[in-house]
Amino acid sequence: MSTTILAIESSCDETSASVCCDGKILSNYIANQKVHEQYGGVVPELASRAHMQNIVPVVDVALKQAGISIDNIDAFAFTQSPGLIGSLLVGSQFAKSLAFARAKPLIAVHHMQAHVLANLIPDEKPSFPFLCLTVSGGHTQIVVANSSFDLKVIGETLDDAAGEAFDKSAKLLGLPYPGGPLIDKYAKDGNPSRFTFAEPQIPGLDFSFSGLKTSILYFLQKEVKNNENFVAENLADLCASIQERIITILLKKLKKAALQTGITQLCIAGGVSANSSLRKAFAEMCEQNNWKSFIPPFEYCTDNAAMIAITAYYKFLHGDSTPLSVSASARASW
């Protein structure tokens, strides 16, 4: 008998729904919220309101694209934590209502675990155990995946996340939010060795990015004093150099984690894993060390419901379901 799951993701500013049948993704529809661009970051109240407007049409499109009737859904999954509480509440209440109305199991999913397990969507998957560098707007983690339900964080950021490092640096350069993809774009024409920014000295497998932001700020203040067009004249080299520093910080720790654990299957996940230079440098590092690298397709890197659906599928196989009394939670441990 087959298992068909409808999953909803609404932890931040993307409303997404996906249908998955026996681990195969049939649809993954994502509605982006443009409303935040003018504010330079996500405004939580506006995000919740946009989720309220989007949720019904988004679920409808996901079902239609999959060619599946709601009558054939065997379980309803949703992102329970972590994220913006108002945003999480919209998706969680919607999934709970569907599960209740249709008397089907409900499956709560941890957003960060789902980013890691997005690597199980493509046909060519890592085998367990694997290491995953999860880099998003709110998190930076190195995770050991011993199985689909045994995931352990062995390193994480002590302050800003890698995505924040991209977005805050972009803001200093006068670029709009989210700046990560724009740094990626402008860096393509730049020289990554032109400017050198401070590398944090953090012991173990943890990360820190707040010092980088400060060193970029002081550097720009000094240069702009001498030449007010400094940023515009050097945008590509600045983007390439900032990006290079963030990537070297990330990959140095991932390499250390691989050497320490002896794990030879390596993955990346999360919004920042959409970065073209990070993808290239990660694949090169793995090749040089004879490690196998896995990189999810772009649509499964940034926030999406397909990763919630695949995680829910493995939970379903494991016999996990969630009571209807469950609440969404802004913060959560694993």
Ligand code: KG4
């Ligand atoms: O995983 P995600 O979509 O949402 C969170 O769970 O946070 O990650 C969003 C982050 C943002 O900081 C965004 O700037 C960054 O991912 N991002 C990128 C790229 N695409 C998205 N950063 C660098 N290069 C990219 N191509």
Ligand code: ZN
């Ligand atoms: Zn995310």
